[in-house]
Amino acid sequence: MSINTLALEYKKRKTANEDVLGTLLKLVKEDQLTVDDVKHLLLDLFITGMSTTAITLEWALTEIPCHPKKITQAQAEIDQVLGKGQARSIEESDISNLPYTKAIVKETSRLPSTSPLFVWVNVWSIYRVPSVWANPKSFVPERFLESEIDLKDRNFELVPFGTGRRMCPGMSLTHRMVHLMLATLHSFNWKLDHGLDPEDVIWKRSLE
Numbered sequence: 001m002s003i004n005t006l007a008l009e010y011k012k013r014k015t016a017n018e019d020v021l022g023t024l025l026k027l028v029k030e031d032q033l034t035v036d037d038v039k040h041l042l043l044d045l046f047i048t049g050m051s052t053t054a055i056t057l058e059w060a061l062t063e064i065p066c067h068p069k070k071i072t073q074a075q076a077e078i079d080q081v082l083g084k085g086q087a088r089s090i091e092e093s094d095i096s097n098l099p100y101t102k103a104i105v106k107e108t109s110r111l112p113s114t115s116p117l118f119v120w121v122n123v124w125s126i127y128r129v130p131s132v133w134a135n136p137k138s139f140v141p142e143r144f145l146e147s148e149i150d151l152k153d154r155n156f157e158l159v160p161f162g163t164g165r166r167m168c169p170g171m172s173l174t175h176r177m178v179h180l181m182l183a184t185l186h187s188f189n190w191k192l193d194h195g196l197d198p199e200d201v202i203w204k205r206s207l208e
């Protein structure tokens, strides 16, 4: 049983009191899964979910200090939504009102290419095609502000979560986590370590 099939099964069975583990244990009782299957599924979720989300955040927090104006713009946007001086904490419902922060996440998914290869698709190259991306080697979140491109599998220009039946089942969870964590920009001033030149960081990211 693939994770996506399991997710469908969970949706079908979901009751107010049953969580994912409850569904898995029921499937074990019904002999549809073994305890080992459950262990491996959960391990899969931890491994695939943790590193990818952490890498995306790490790259976002590596890119933005190289562009202080972009930090200021993101902070101003978050200030406007949450109130200056962090009047309240960020909530999931705020994400849709943070277009610039969302654009930073999309640009981080594109340029440092947090998932550079999956199956046989070389998305690293797709994200650098000059006829698709103006100035492809630069970190420009603004390119997404007027664009219809989102992170789902509708636009083949940007597919960090894959497409089709095997696309990432963790997409909506990670979408929330990354935006909520990135919105802590509001409370901190991110700067490059003393003596570090943005050009060095940018060079290491692009390796080209």
Ligand code: HEM
Pocket (backbone or CB within 6 Å): 002, 003, 004, 044, 045, 046, 048, 049, 050, 052, 053, 056, 114, 115, 118, 119, 160, 161, 162, 163, 165, 166, 167, 168, 169, 170, 171, 173, 174
């Ligand atoms: C920024 C974060 C993430 C990125 C960029 C990412 C990217 C991907 C990609 C590219 C695939 C392969 C899709 C394909 O083969 O077409 C995938 C599969 C998968 N992802 Fe993620 N992922 C992320 C977060 C997560 C999280 C948070 C979870 C779970 C909690 C997760 C669980 C999985 C699983 C289980 C699969 C295998 C699905 C299958 O083969 O049926 N991912 N992910």
